[in-house]
Amino acid sequence: MRKKIQLNPIGSMSLLSQYEVDRLKQSTTNELYRLMRNCCLAVLNSGAEMDSCEDLFAPYQDFDIELLQRERGIKVALHNPPELAFVDGRLIRGVHEHLFAVIRDIVHMSAKYESNGFIDTTDPVQITHIVFDMLRNAEVIKPDLEPNMVVCWGGHSIGNVEYQYTKEVGYQLGLREMNICTGCGPGAMKGPMKGAAIGHAKQRFAYGRYLGITEPGIIAAEPPNAIVNQLVIMPDIEKRLEAFVRTAHAIVIFPGGAGTAEELLYLLGIMLNHKNSEQCLPIVLTGPKQSAAYFESIHHFIGETLGAKAQKLYRIIVDDAPEVARYVRQQQDNVKQYRLNTGDAYHYNWSLKIESDFQQPFEPTHENVAALNLHFDQPTPQLAAALRKAFSAIVAGNVKADGLQHIREKGLYQINGDVRIMSLLDELLQSFVEQQRMKLPGSEYKPCYEIKR
Structure with missing residues (x-):
């Protein structure tokens, strides 16, 4: 096993001033270090399909990471990293990028907000600014590209039939030049990205984006899948959910468990706010015919707890991947027109009211x-x-x-x-x-x- 490897920064972390580097070093407290180490270890296990942080960490008790200050900025030293992250002795490029996404989001952004005495993390407006700032700093918000981000939610624990269906939906979306954002883990978070990558390749679509948005507690249990080419680690689950809905131009929800139910209830609770009654955000619940019982149970639960008004906020499409993609694509003109009429940004939904x-x-x-x-x-x-x-x-x-x-x-x-x-x-x-x-x-x-x- 290799003992130590040093890495130069890439991506948005490649340009830091000496002051910023110094603050990074100072801000790495014991708690922040533990958080950074765990997230980096998860990234180094990208592609491993598991849902237990304890199983992930157990084999790597001797893993360590340190930040090295250099005149040209920051370097990272890895001690005893997992072999899974290397090919023929070289660190996989995507894993390299994701490691510095961890440093950027966990350490650099924490130092930035700690030094800013004007940020009030209890103010809804400033929370929305933090979410925007983190996405902007991660180069997620790209005003020069077509607004076409489809957020896909669904469970990490799904059977093969459901997984293949998520790939087919992703493929159909990719053929229509839509990009994909998920929670970046396995199962329904991986399938749409994998399918879209094939659809993009067939269309020679050069701007395929596979955005993974996670948070520290989740990434440790669900390492990023191998398709993710942009990774953002939000500070907590609430900012993660806000990042999803503000970047989305449509939301497609596949079968899932408690996490998917949490996401759906968050979304419906926001959309039920009377201040969002005019919002244009297509929402589709979909899966293969084998998932019919799942949709019956979730639809029944929503109707009995939140009412018929909540049920009308989404459309259920069973076993028809092309129709899901057609519907999402057709709705994009309405989404753009709504943003144009309200003066809102195409790539970040500022007008969505979140209490x-x-x-x-x-x-x-x-x-x-x-x-x-x-x-x-x-x-x-x-x-x-x-x-x-x-x-x-x-x-x-x-x-x-x-x-x-x-x-x-x-x-x-x-x-x-x-x-x-x-x-x-x-x-x-x-x-x-x-x-x-x-x-x-x-x-x-x-x-x-x-x-x-």
């Missing part, structure tokens, strides 16, 4: 989960926000290091609320378990939650 309840990070402690307001006597968007947090806690308890530790120390999350909502939630989650959507195939699923009726 504080959807922006403030939710810490999935046992106390916070038990205190969620899961009752009908509140505005529907607020109920959607609370339900989103419940699913966020389940994701944390399933795969995130901190969540797994909480469960070991304090037992299962206790989810309380209206009897009808608890019944619906229990029914939906049980369907996810039965359909093996909570963990990768072959892994035994042990619930991290208990529904209290």
